[in-house]
Amino acid sequence: MIEVGLFGASGYTGHELVRLLLRHPHAHLRFATSRSHAGRSLAQVFPGAPDLPLVAPEEAPLEDVEALFLCLPHGASAETAAAALQLGVRVIDLSADFRLQDTAAYAQWYGIEHPAPDLLKEAVYGLTEVARAALPRARLVANPGCYPTSVLLALYPLVQAGAVAGPVIVDAKSGVSGAGRTPSLTTHFVEVADNLKPYKIGRAHRHLPEMEQALARWSADPPPLVFAPHLLPVPRGLLSTLYVPLAADWDECRLRALYQQAYGREPCILLLPPQEPATLAHALHTNRCALGLTVAGGTLIVTSAIDNLLKGASGQAVQNFNAMFGFDEQEGLI
């Protein structure tokens, strides 16, 4: 049994992570923090949540845990990670703080100087299916963003195989929990319901550099992305529709073989049969990424669906935890 702690339990990813950790057979949740709700119970913050005491961040007994999950805003996350690592605690950070290796890019996209640049070098980008080999020794894991998880799992086999002939269009649609729990006009029910809203489209969303950084690791000639996120009137779930211009000699048969080889044995990837695009329903309330493949002329359309709170955040964090500590990757996730 691994003693674990959690910072930031009062957001949607924190809440989901609490739920997963309380059911996990090999993890014991030693504490959960919330700055705004310290002293209260999680049940007072989320209807139906377990009666878990929330402690102030300052009072969290860091020294009592082996692993720490951070569901904090960027900036705060890196500071807490640094403190934990000094105590020998392994960290899984769900914020963006350790995703970008380039501190200038971090400053540009997140608006602050990076609080712990020395730690970047050892941070493992925790797209589990790709990072698996590095996880058992990792001290610090940067859990990927929700959009990047859906996009990168869709592109990984293609980019590695050199099957991409030009810029990739990513038309992505996310449920509202991806925008966090802080109230705003953007997340007001009346503004979202019956609506569909593109936002930060083109090359304007923070997840773009995160995705392009990963592609650059996988290929000497990575394709540029055009990225258009849309806010969907659903509480959770994320579907990315990718339009990939194919290099010569890539037909549907060869593409299916490629994905089959890459993902055929992956427990958390659901490769769909021909004619079946991925839908949110394939992925909701699971830690799976569902992938559908359709070829239209020289374009491959990949539909990639995840639950943004599970494979897109807290589920993948637990999957990474499992890989770090030698458990079956699906432990606590089914």
Added chain:
Amino acid sequence: MIEVGLFGASGYTGHELVRLLLRHPHAHLRFATSRSHAGRSLAQVFPGAPDLPLVAPEEAPLEDVEALFLCLPHGASAETAAAALQLGVRVIDLSADFRLQDTAAYAQWYGIEHPAPDLLKEAVYGLTEVARAALPRARLVANPGCYPTSVLLALYPLVQAGAVAGPVIVDAKSGVSGAGRTPSLTTHFVEVADNLKPYKIGRAHRHLPEMEQALARWSADPPPLVFAPHLLPVPRGLLSTLYVPLAADWDECRLRALYQQAYGREPCILLLPPQEPATLAHALHTNRCALGLTVAGGTLIVTSAIDNLLKGASGQAVQNFNAMFGFDEQEGLI
């Protein structure tokens, strides 16, 4: 053509009222105010709204209009009304400020001393179907609340006829626009979607004294109410299900005749045939109140549906305006 003004255009009722007034054949919208968005266009506040300039309340040319609609918070509304009435402008107030005649009750439920108690006496409670006779001479109309509109139209014939034998249960369900546009956790999409939430149930909601005051005008022995509002996961629409214990000798046939006589010629009331309860769909995007009647043993179940932004607010305000100025009540509302 009547020159009209509107205070408070940047909320949901204000926006709806602008839409109605711009289409109205006999009203000309001279100005619309917004404190927080002064200097901008309504199109910058609501996607797809008309390009209408919003002025600061202080700059509104009150003297140029004959009628004024107030979509302001309580307190602010009464102050603006007082100023307008002094200039001879007739006022239709959509806030709660002139609904309760009892200043002590107002202070208790709204938490402030009434800003203009002298005006209460002349305020007409604008449930149009009931108040019709008083409207042509009214200087100040208190537009009813959304819940009271649905409940009072359901009960009016019954209470007048003495058909109610005891306490009335009102189980009411409202769409989220009834809670206003200010962001809060209560109106966050993720909290509302897939959910149904009772709130302020029993005798705790501000609309209770408003309803009981009206009942007391209609009967020397008015029934008490038990009132349970619920927040529905829809942007607009309101359905009240009323459970009325019947006095002896009231069977379905006699009840239908009663409602037929009361409402058979009302253009804004849709009396549904037997076996057809009212649904939101009967009323959405109309200024109608749909009423369904079902008798079960000694209980009459009345289902009463309105669009909370139309018959429950801005639509009824225009209906009252029409009655005040001698136009057909449905003018601009179909």
Added chain:
Amino acid sequence: MIEVGLFGASGYTGHELVRLLLRHPHAHLRFATSRSHAGRSLAQVFPGAPDLPLVAPEEAPLEDVEALFLCLPHGASAETAAAALQLGVRVIDLSADFRLQDTAAYAQWYGIEHPAPDLLKEAVYGLTEVARAALPRARLVANPGCYPTSVLLALYPLVQAGAVAGPVIVDAKSGVSGAGRTPSLTTHFVEVADNLKPYKIGRAHRHLPEMEQALARWSADPPPLVFAPHLLPVPRGLLSTLYVPLAADWDECRLRALYQQAYGREPCILLLPPQEPATLAHALHTNRCALGLTVAGGTLIVTSAIDNLLKGASGQAVQNFNAMFGFDEQEGLI
């Protein structure tokens, strides 16, 4: 490990039950049937479902299982139950076939003669919290309807204690999965979304005799019910709001003590603190019934929320299975 079978896997309750049984540590799902989808995989019927073969009912190896779950239409269910019981298989029936003890009432409400009236006497009405003592020896369990589960758990302590002074109003709201998966105009997305629809209100819904039968077992003078179901624009979840006229001497303090005594140790009942009504969010994706209590004058308002597919159907079926076979009642349900 108990070998179990399931008839009727291609409806919503069947699908949910498959999901639960595959995760259950002490049950092994030996087969699942579907008449319309025999020969296909469950994954072809529900997006994201497990790759489980569906067999024709005739080919199900009844003799290989110890327990059988029936998610069949009424009529078909009783026939299958009879065949299974003859082979010594214990049956948990999720249809209405063994809920009503009175065959005349059954014929009246369900439109057919009861196919196996001899079995009625031994059928245990499986409202687990009440039926617990009879379950270990039960051969045949009638799993309660979704509305009755929410209503009866709300009323059980009150009726037993004699706290009810008159007719009880039940205003109930159910998500659409309660209407089954067969397409109809009633369940068409465009008809349901943004709508709220009362249906079969008064004393017209099949669950009414089921509820009154239970009340009559608990009290010599059971209260009559007025029952008004509403179709909610949500996929799952059910909230009943009950209005109970209180007998003299029952104040909030005494009522809370009553419920605390009845349910304080129940793992599947969540008794909410004062001022917190039950919402769907308290119960969704859990096997719990959340209960909130509010006293308004002489009326107790009980808000009772369940997930109609879990505590209202498949979850309670597993809870009953656990009780029948001596497992912890929550096994496989958390």
Added chain:
Amino acid sequence: MIEVGLFGASGYTGHELVRLLLRHPHAHLRFATSRSHAGRSLAQVFPGAPDLPLVAPEEAPLEDVEALFLCLPHGASAETAAAALQLGVRVIDLSADFRLQDTAAYAQWYGIEHPAPDLLKEAVYGLTEVARAALPRARLVANPGCYPTSVLLALYPLVQAGAVAGPVIVDAKSGVSGAGRTPSLTTHFVEVADNLKPYKIGRAHRHLPEMEQALARWSADPPPLVFAPHLLPVPRGLLSTLYVPLAADWDECRLRALYQQAYGREPCILLLPPQEPATLAHALHTNRCALGLTVAGGTLIVTSAIDNLLKGASGQAVQNFNAMFGFDEQEGLI
């Protein structure tokens, strides 16, 4: 006042068209047909609809009208159109029957031989903003499909100006009313809610040849399309996100000028300012197409939103009617 008739009033577009025609100042709805509901009132088919008698198609007095709107399935529509035209009645057909000029393509995509190929030559493809000049003399108007309306209005200025350098990706999202009112699993509330579903993606949807035919009229070298429709969990509204590879020398400034020149005076096109993508909310319950422009590298992203039942069907039909009979195009649409 023009006497008009309508075939097919019991679908969503028919219902919407009735609503519009009853409000139209220059049209009088002489009859409305419904095969399945003949003899009933429209109010019995749609909750809250007007009390309009529905007649059998055979009994419709074609000779009494000047114009006929057809909301019929393909095949049936062409037959009715032929009969009406012989009587001198001008026809606005909302089906697909007169959209494709190529009868082989029609047979391939719609699965039947064209019932009236002789009429194709004179059919005007009624994308109003483009077809305007031909409408006053048109006897037969093929009202465009919902997807084509949103896509073609987005592309018209670009294709005409030669600004498109390669294949155009169209990621389109439609509300469920676009799928019609006939119940099916695809439109079941539980399958649609909380979901997002790509369907017929690539080059598989019937609207593809309709769009490419229009492009081929506007350019000698029209861009091919990749078209991916998605089913959105909303009752109405349609958003197409188009990714257009730009020819050299086309920057954002020049593109804005191009659209401004094309659409600056169009009453039914809303050209959005920089940084504001089109959302469903811009277009719902209006006859407008809202267009947003974003340049990302060499790609222009056009967001194009319509109400599928208005500008995407019945609204545009009325707009065409207005143009045919010399009325202001917005008459009856505001």
